Amino acid sequence: MDDNQESVELLKQISRGSRDAFDPFYEKYSAFIFNIAYQVTGNRIEAEDVCHDVFLEVFQKSSQYQPDKGSVRAWLAVKTKSRSIDRLRKKKPLLIEKLEKLSLQEVQGVDLQFLKEIENHLIHDALVHLPKPQREAIYRSYFAGETHKEIAEIMKKPLGSVKSLIRYGLRNLRKQKSIFNWTESSGGGNRHEL
Structure with a gap:
């Protein structure tokens, strides 16, 4: 058998x-x-x-x-x-944790697949409220699957600037309470202020 x-x-x-x-x-x-x-x-x-x-x-x-x-x-x-x-x-706060972890490394394999399978419309709606350069950098990184180096070349910006745009863009996403349940990951009912 x-x-x-x-x-x-x-x-x-x-x-x-x-x-x-x-x-x-x-x-x-x-x-x-x-x-x-x-x-x-x-x-x-x-x-x-x-x-x-x-x-x-x-x-x-x-x-x-x-x-x-x-x-x-x-x-x-x-x-x-x-x-x-x-x-x-x-538990949407876990989504932001995942995005922040990915911003520290190149997006590939399981992580990219994960981002494609979650509700992309949630993030797309949130991205509309970001400044255009942050929105473009995050979109290229997480949805187009481009490396930070490729983004820097396409956007004609230094690599460090691209990383900063992504980092600040993620911070701005965290401030958009309309897209996240601000409850603890453990399921507690306390609201969190950033």
Whole structure:
């Protein structure tokens, strides 16, 4: 029995209510799910919550898995990514944390994919309120996927100026309370003033 067949069999048993099948399934995939959730959210606590949500859904709705649409691993990856993005939408301050982390490094791979998959219209609406040079630098960096060096060449500005435009633009985005829920990431109800 190959690895995927073993997982399919465990899912069948879980769908019949077997807790004995759930334990090895959890052991097999918990690190995999956590890593995806952490890559998307960039936050350990949020990633743990996503893991909990995904495994709860697996336990309650394991019959949703369709073998003809891909492996169990791929099904879990899609489910985890989707739950992670949903969680970011609900906890919008995490979005700004993610953008700030990305501003310190070149945008590539998972980070660029993350930014393309979240609600781009939310950021686009916020960008309208920024000064044009900040808006252009942020757009080029996060939506066009251009490096800071490429942006500097296109905008005919020094590299340091481009980095400053992005940094100040992100600060200005933080001030736009209309696009963020100003609650703590832990879900507390206290409003924060910047």
